[in-house]
Amino acid sequence: MNWWKKLRTALAGGDKHTGPWCDACRRRVPGGVTKAPPPGVLSPSFYVGAPGRVGSTVVREACDDCWRRHRELTAEGEADYRRTHPVEKYVAALRDRDLSVREDAARVLMTLRDPRAVAPLIAAIRSETDHPRVERSYYVSALMFALADTGGEEARDFLDGLLRAPASWRELHRPDFYPLIPAVDWVAPALAVPGDTVMLRPLLDLLAEDRPVPVRRGVAQHLARLTNGGAGRWSVDGPVVCEITPEGRRMFTEGMRAAADDADETVRRYVTRALAHVGAW
Known part of the structure; x- marks a missing residue:
């Protein structure tokens, strides 16, 4: 043995x-x-x-x-x-030149959930998303979850606006993996922390609005992927389990049905796939 x-x-x-x-x-x-x-x-x-x-x-x-x-x-x-773990120490660490120090600070703030960290977290996220870099993906994701877990109206509004921004749907190419999409890989999983309706509302709004075709395709693909979770959960990346609520399911079904006649064939294909998955629940 x-x-x-x-x-x-x-x-x-x-x-x-x-x-x-x-x-x-x-x-x-x-x-x-x-x-x-x-x-x-x-x-x-x-x-x-x-x-x-x-x-x-x-x-x-x-x-x-x-x-x-x-x-x-x-x-x-x-x-x-x-x-x-005084919050002031870790808020200051978000400005450290060492990326590993900043990432550790973000993970501590995720646990502290102190409202005093909201403004510094938003400032740190803005500095990273203005010029996103693939090699900082884990750090930015930790910032997003720290902000979402801290909660509050200011945090939710900021993440909601970030998800709606066209720049968040631009692909960042990685040589050894699928392209990174900030909206999908960073923002949407963080918005799942408050609940599925908070995450779904901006996504469905983007799908319904007259947005560029690449944005609508990215949104539709992500919404279709969300239905792969099974067992009463949305398929969300990251350290969060997002339960399917009755309101979230109703919102999702109505929004996808409204997009079923989208002018783009690719969008329609993703919508049809998502509705088929919902029908099997």
Whole structure:
């Protein structure tokens, strides 16, 4: 038996790891059911320990007891995280010359969700999207999610406007992968954080408006791709699970039906594919 299998067997109390496994308490759950953190949770912190001695870890699945303990410790854990990660320090780090420092700061701000970071995040996003560069993709995506997770009307309005901007639909070519489209790869996934209706509204508006053919094709293709999620979820890239709500489904169906007679054949093909997927739900 490999050493790592022996270690896992020992941690599981001597039994072979064949059943549900809790990543928090590192034990097999006899006859139990483990579950991942709930949909939409962006923070990787899963709190463990006891009051006064709270720690955090990253889990894929946790048993009911550990998940209950996590909820009990969340308030204390988040307060301790805020004390050790002052928002002013990480807002200032967004201006650091080192890209890795800026990216780490964006990910911390994603967890802090402090309204004071909204204006600096918007300024950082503007500086990156005015002259987008493929090699900074992970950083820009982290900025977008940090802004969306912080929330508020100003953040939503800014992301909504960015998604509607024609420049966001221009392809950035990558030598070893599909072209990067800022609207699809950065903005739309972030707008899924507040909910599917917030994400769908600007996309469907773009499809209905008299926009250039390349923009309408890009929007229609992305909307068709959203229907590939299955299991009651939109197919959204990034660290967010976007549930299909009744209002979102109604909005999507009505908007796509209205675009079914678009003058462009490619747009019509994507719309037909999306409606076929919706009909199979």
